[in-house]
Amino acid sequence: MENLIRFGEKFFDELEIAVYRSREVSANVELNEISMASTRSGALTIVRGIKDKRLGLAIVDSDDPEKVKEAIEQAAKMAELNSPDEKWVSLPEPGKYREKPEPNYELKEASPDVLVEMLVRGIKLAREKDPSAVVAGGAGGVSWEERRMLNSHGIDVSQEGGASYIYFELVGRKGDVVTPGIFDFDARRDLNLDVEGVIERIVQKVKWAYNVMPSKNEEVPVILGPWAIAGLFGFALLPAFSGERLVKETTPLAGKVGEKIASEVITLYDNPFHPLALEPVIADGEGVPTRKNVLIENGVFKGFVWDNYWAKVYGTESTGNGIRDTKSGGITIGFHSTVIENGKRSLEDIISEIDRGYLVDGLQGAHSSNPDNGNFAVTANPAFLIEDGEVKGSTVFLIAGNVYELLKGASEVSKEQTVMPFMNTMITPHIKFENVKIAGK
Amino acid sequence: MENLIRFGEKFFDELEIAVYRSREVSANVELNEISMASTRSGALTIVRGIKDKRLGLAIVDSDDPEKVKEAIEQAAKMAELNSPDEKWVSLPEPGKYREKPEPNYELKEASPDVLVEMLVRGIKLAREKDPSAVVAGGAGGVSWEERRMLNSHGIDVSQEGGASYIYFELVGRKGDVVTPGIFDFDARRDLNLDVEGVIERIVQKVKWAYNVMPSKNEEVPVILGPWAIAGLFGFALLPAFSGERLVKETTPLAGKVGEKIASEVITLYDNPFHPLALEPVIADGEGVPTRKNVLIENGVFKGFVWDNYWAKVYGTESTGNGIRDTKSGGITIGFHSTVIENGKRSLEDIISEIDRGYLVDGLQGAHSSNPDNGNFAVTANPAFLIEDGEVKGSTVFLIAGNVYELLKGASEVSKEQTVMPFMNTMITPHIKFENVKIAGK
Numbered sequence: 001m002e003n004l005i006r007f008g009e010k011f012f013d014e015l016e017i018a019v020y021r022s023r024e025v026s027a028n029v030e031l032n033e034i035s036m037a038s039t040r041s042g043a044l045t046i047v048r049g050i051k052d053k054r055l056g057l058a059i060v061d062s063d064d065p066e067k068v069k070e071a072i073e074q075a076a077k078m079a080e081l082n083s084p085d086e087k088w089v090s091l092p093e094p095g096k097y098r099e100k101p102e103p104n105y106e107l108k109e110a111s112p113d114v115l116v117e118m119l120v121r122g123i124k125l126a127r128e129k130d131p132s133a134v135v136a137g138g139a140g141g142v143s144w145e146e147r148r149m150l151n152s153h154g155i156d157v158s159q160e161g162g163a164s165y166i167y168f169e170l171v172g173r174k175g176d177v178v179t180p181g182i183f184d185f186d187a188r189r190d191l192n193l194d195v196e197g198v199i200e201r202i203v204q205k206v207k208w209a210y211n212v213m214p215s216k217n218e219e220v221p222v223i224l225g226p227w228a229i230a231g232l233f234g235f236a237l238l239p240a241f242s243g244e245r246l247v248k249e250t251t252p253l254a255g256k257v258g259e260k261i262a263s264e265v266i267t268l269y270d271n272p273f274h275p276l277a278l279e280p281v282i283a284d285g286e287g288v289p290t291r292k293n294v295l296i297e298n299g300v301f302k303g304f305v306w307d308n309y310w311a312k313v314y315g316t317e318s319t320g321n322g323i324r325d326t327k328s329g330g331i332t333i334g335f336h337s338t339v340i341e342n343g344k345r346s347l348e349d350i351i352s353e354i355d356r357g358y359l360v361d362g363l364q365g366a367h368s369s370n371p372d373n374g375n376f377a378v379t380a381n382p383a384f385l386i387e388d389g390e391v392k393g394s395t396v397f398l399i400a401g402n403v404y405e406l407l408k409g410a411s412e413v414s415k416e417q418t419v420m421p422f423m424n425t426m427i428t429p430h431i432k433f434e435n436v437k438i439a440g441k
Numbered sequence: 442m443e444n445l446i447r448f449g450e451k452f453f454d455e456l457e458i459a460v461y462r463s464r465e466v467s468a469n470v471e472l473n474e475i476s477m478a479s480t481r482s483g484a485l486t487i488v489r490g491i492k493d494k495r496l497g498l499a500i501v502d503s504d505d506p507e508k509v510k511e512a513i514e515q516a517a518k519m520a521e522l523n524s525p526d527e528k529w530v531s532l533p534e535p536g537k538y539r540e541k542p543e544p545n546y547e548l549k550e551a552s553p554d555v556l557v558e559m560l561v562r563g564i565k566l567a568r569e570k571d572p573s574a575v576v577a578g579g580a581g582g583v584s585w586e587e588r589r590m591l592n593s594h595g596i597d598v599s600q601e602g603g604a605s606y607i608y609f610e611l612v613g614r615k616g617d618v619v620t621p622g623i624f625d626f627d628a629r630r631d632l633n634l635d636v637e638g639v640i641e642r643i644v645q646k647v648k649w650a651y652n653v654m655p656s657k658n659e660e661v662p663v664i665l666g667p668w669a670i671a672g673l674f675g676f677a678l679l680p681a682f683s684g685e686r687l688v689k690e691t692t693p694l695a696g697k698v699g700e701k702i703a704s705e706v707i708t709l710y711d712n713p714f715h716p717l718a719l720e721p722v723i724a725d726g727e728g729v730p731t732r733k734n735v736l737i738e739n740g741v742f743k744g745f746v747w748d749n750y751w752a753k754v755y756g757t758e759s760t761g762n763g764i765r766d767t768k769s770g771g772i773t774i775g776f777h778s779t780v781i782e783n784g785k786r787s788l789e790d791i792i793s794e795i796d797r798g799y800l801v802d803g804l805q806g807a808h809s810s811n812p813d814n815g816n817f818a819v820t821a822n823p824a825f826l827i828e829d830g831e832v833k834g835s836t837v838f839l840i841a842g843n844v845y846e847l848l849k850g851a852s853e854v855s856k857e858q859t860v861m862p863f864m865n866t867m868i869t870p871h872i873k874f875e876n877v878k879i880a881g882k
Contacts, residue, residue: 028769033523036770037515038500039508042483058553059479067480074478074553081561082474112499112515120522328469329477 004068005152011076012049012056014091016151016286019063020044020326022144023108027115029138029168032123037112046329047071050091053084059329089312094154095289097282098273104190107162108144114191115140115166122168122195129203130172132210136181138168142191155287163278165421166193172206179209179394180382183227183362187278187421205361205382211393213385215440221357221411222399222436223350226428228363228380229340230420236369236376236403241295242333243306247314250372252404253301261301262407265343266431268296270305270321272336276419276427285324285331293319295338299407307333335425342429343413350412350432352389358438359384359391359430363399374403380438398439409434445509446593452517453490453497455532457592457727460504461485461767463585464549468556470579470609473564478553487770488512491532494525500770530753535595536730538723539714545631548603549585555632556581556607563609563636570644571613573651577622579609583632596728604719606862607634613647620650620835621823624668624803628719628862646802646823652834654826656881662798662852663840663877664791667869669804669821670781671861677810677817677844682736683774684747688755691813693845697742703848705740706784707872711762713777717860717868726765726772734760736779740848748774776866783870784854791853791873793830799879800825800832800871804840815844821879839880850875 001017008015023041027034043063049056049072056079058071123135144162149155167185171178184201186194224232245251253261262268271292272281284290286308294302306314307322310333323334351359361382369376377400384391414430442458449456464482468475484504490497490513497520499512564576585603590596608626612619625642627635665673686692694702703709712733713722725731727749735743747755748763751774764775792800802823810817818841825832855871 027519033496033526034519035496036498036500037519038770039512039515040500040502042502055474055476057477059477059481061481061483071480074480077554078468078475078478078557081557085474113518116519116522329479 001148001150002156004065004072005150007069008047008049008072009152011072012051012079014152015047015049016091016149016155017068018046018285018324019148021063021146024141024143025110025112025115026139026141027112027119029119029123029135032127032135034116034119037116039112044326045071046324046326047075048329049075049079050088051076051079053086053088054079054082055085055088056082057329087313091151091153092155092286092288092308092318097157097289100159100282101280103161106191107142107164110142110191115142118166118193118195122166122199125196125199126168126170126203129199130170130206132174133170133172133206136169136171140164140166140193149283149285149287151287157283157287159282161189161279163187163189164191164193166195166198168198168202170202170206172210174210177210177212179206182206182209182382185421187419189278205384208384208391209382209394213393213395215385215395215397215438217438217440219435219437221354221432221434222438223347223357223359223430223432225359225361225430226418226420226426228360229428229431230422230426231363231366232369232376232378232403233426235366236371236374238335238338239371240374241305243304243314243316244310244333246304247310252373253304256301257303259301260299261404262296262299263410264299265410265413266296266299266407267341268338269294270335270338274337274339274427276417277337278419278421278425279336281336284320284322286318286322288318288320288322290320290336293321305333305335307331338426340413340426340428340431342415342417345412345415347414347416347430350414350430351386351391354386354389357386358397359386369403376401376403379441396441398441399436400439401437406433406436409436442589442591443597445506445513446591448510449488449490449513450593452513453492453520455593456488456490456513457532457590457596458509459487459726459765460589462504462587465582465584466551466553466556467580467582468553468560470560470564470576473568473576475557475560478557480553485767486512487765487767488516489770490516490520491529492517492520494527494529495520495523496526496529497523498770528754532592532594533596533727533729533749533759538598538730541600541723542721544602547632548583548605551583551632556583559607559634559636563607563640566637566640567609567611567644570640571611571647573615574611574613574647577610577612581605581607581634590724590726590728592728598724598728600723602630602720604628604630605632605634607636607639609639609643611643611647613651615651618651618653620647623647623650623823626862628860630719646825649825649832650823650835654834654836656826656836656838656879658879658881660876660878662795662873662875663879664798664800664871664873666800666802666871667859667861667867669801670869670872671863671867672804672807673810673817673819673844674867676807677812677815679776679779680812681815682746684745684755684757685751685774687745688751693814694742694745698744700742701740702742702845703737703740704851706854707737707740707848707851708782709737709779710735711746711776711779715778715780715868717858718778719860719862719866720777722777725761725763727759727763729759729761729763731761731777734762746774746776748772779867781854781867781869781872783856783858786853786856788855788857788871791855791871792827792832795827795830798827799838800827810844817842817844837882839882840877841880842878847874847877850877
């Protein structure tokens with residue numbers, strides 16, 4: 001690969017080569033049965049080169065040196081045809097990396113059989129615990145990735161590792177009641193997925209969901225669960241921490257470093273080295289060392305995150321948040337593992353003190369949130385009514401609000417913390433918000 | 442491969458093996474520049490086997506016989522763990538295929554350079570024709586696929602072929618006006634993509650869009666363009682022709698064969714052999730011969746389409762509409778190339794007779810349509826106001842209605858027919874609908 005960097009220097013002022021080798025096994029569930037098992041593996045090389053501030057970028061799904069050479073030539077031709085990007089400064093210089101965590105090699109060669117067995121066990125357990133429910137869907141997967149990132153300034157960093165996940169979705173039917181799809185999941189850096197725990201949590205929620213109750217317009221405490229938080233914060237809040245948005249003036253956090261933007265129970269950071277993180281990467285997509293970046297500390301906004309390009313445009317340094325999009329080949333500012341710090345009391349204790357309120361499992365429509373100002377309008381579904389310290393039944397309602405207003409009303413975070421592996425990877429407790437205005441449906 | 446079928450018969454009562462080899466080159470545009478060029482290729486084998494009515498399905502991204510054997514064993518283990526599907530009858534028997542159309546081998550080895558060159562040409566032309574516009578996005582691609590489908594009843598059918606596409610999206614800025622993203626495209630079974638035509642159509646629409654005009658609540662003629670039609674019909678109408686929905690009682694067309702469901706200007710069929718079709722497949726995803734299936738003829742509903750499974754459940758024959766989902770490996774009822782027959786007069790002539798009405802390029806929100814009853818609620822954007830036989834400017838409005846009501850009001854179809862290559866492949870003219878109720882925005 002070093003030779004290929006030398007080869008590329010014939011065409012470019014500077015260049016980088018990123019190689020990803022991956023393997024993924026997975027299995028799916030449909031209507032109580034296993035519907036598919038699959039094994040996929042492959043290599044992907046992304047070449048990004050700059051000549052006279054003109055960018056060339058080529059992707060080839062191979063790590064064969066001859067194919068990579070072709071991709072370099074392809075990128076060089078493209079750079080010639082493009083106009084200069086006057087904002088371009090340079091690719092990153094080498095940095096000091098943390099020690100790599102030891103990967104679990106059990107994940108490297110996992111067979112789909114392991115997943116099929118877990119899924120069958122989950123289906124069986126679910127149907128035993130609730131004969132009225134159908135396992136509408138589900139899936140399990142084990143992924144393994146080997147990545148290497150080199151550039152002509154001397155960066156050469158590689159790492160390998162894997163993770164596994166499982167989820168199920170149940171629909172309960174009793175009399176006239178058909179519950180919404182009720183979902184739960186587990187994800188880890190080994191194969192000890194907690195099938196029993198996932199099913200237990202789902203069956204509990206389905207049981208609540210059989211008792212459909214009306215919701216009404218009111219201002220009450222609302223507890224959001226991990227899936228709801230990951231969805232809402234992923235679309236309405238997290239983009240606002242991007243340095244690119246600071247430069248482009250599309251973040252409401254501009255000029256607010258050091259200001260209180262949330263209640264003091266909220267501490268939020270990005271940290272690939274958190275014990276629950278699924279990808280403990282020591283380098284980001286451009287080879288810049290990763291680190292823990294605090295976003296909100298006890299309610300106070302601490303700063304933006306940056307990739308190499310936008311950091312240099314702004315005159316600061318990359319925070320190691322350049323995320324590689326293997327589809328477009330490009331780098332965008334993003335997160336490795338966003339973490340919301342947990343609290344001291346259990347979810348059960350928090351629920352037990354609520355006279356009237358709601359526990360929200362999922363929020364629909366979060367993707368339409370506006371990160372420019374934090375406004376959102378979502379449907380809470382599945383959602384559960386809490387009365388006299390206990391969940392009494394399920395309901396659906398709307399919340400239209402602003403994520404910063406919501407954050408100011410956060411009053412407690414639960415002891416339990418969950419890693420939510422889909423969309424944005426987020427490690428989060430349940431969060432209780434006070435005086436949330438909801439519209440009954 | 443025949444040997445692998447024999448190998449699989451040790452485990453299964455019947456089985457099929459589908460092999461897909463594909464190659465795709467593509468290039469993308471972002472903000473007036475080429476942002477990426479990519480070359481991807483690979484093989485995928487899907488094994489579906491049935492033992493005592495129990496299904497096993499395994500996917501492996503290889504066509505290496507050893508890997509396929511592993512997939513067969515994987516599928517066999519899964520079948521053992523699944524419950525019997527009492528509705529299962531059998532895999533399809535061999536049928537008589539049409540002659541394969543000669544593929545264009547130029548597409549097999551196309552270089553991304555060809556696409557980069559076309560995209561650069563398109564960007565240059567667009568900026569010459571409209572210096573106030575930005576080429577916000579765009580892409581070109583050339584795909585090639587070799588497929589072979591075998592089963593233990595003697596089906597063995599293979600075919601190869603390719604297609605290419607290009608699209609651009611422009612945003613115009615003049616004074617305070619920022620137009621919505623204006624989009625146009627071309628797709629063909631050779632490399633003669635009409636870059637100039639695509640840019641010309643977009644620039645014309647951007648020009649209209651600079652003149653922003655209010656819309657109001659009214660009942661007027663509305664012409665829908667290919668992109669709008671493909672979106673709306675794809676979600677609100679086409680699913681209703683599925684035999685699976687007839688069995689499951691989720692189509693409003695049950696019991697309506699021979700009834701008039703649209704105005705007589707509407708003739709709709711599925712036909713992979715249409716001259717503009719991008720994939721002229723002689724066999725569907727299960728190896729059943731494809732054919733022209735008429736759905737609506739001069740307004741009259743002619744019948745449902747079927748895959749092998751649901752046809753046998755219902756007691757009829759597959760119409761060759763079993764579409765393979767290479768992600769899940771499964772077969773679902775779908776379409777090859779839905780065609781709406783064209784008319785005699787040009788779009789320009791049709792527009793010239795409208796005193797007041799609208800020409801709609803895109804419909805947002807069509808994916809939320811309800812195919813169970815045909816109801817939809819969409820935002821027409823980009824949309825253009827027609828007055829005194831000419832397009833006068835651009836606007837945005839809402840249409841909430843029912844696709845069958847809309848179809849009854851169709852009064853004319855244009856002479857020009859376009860192949861819309863995204864989402865559902867649809868070959869369609871512009872369609873004029875009378876007395877459409879719109880809500881100004």
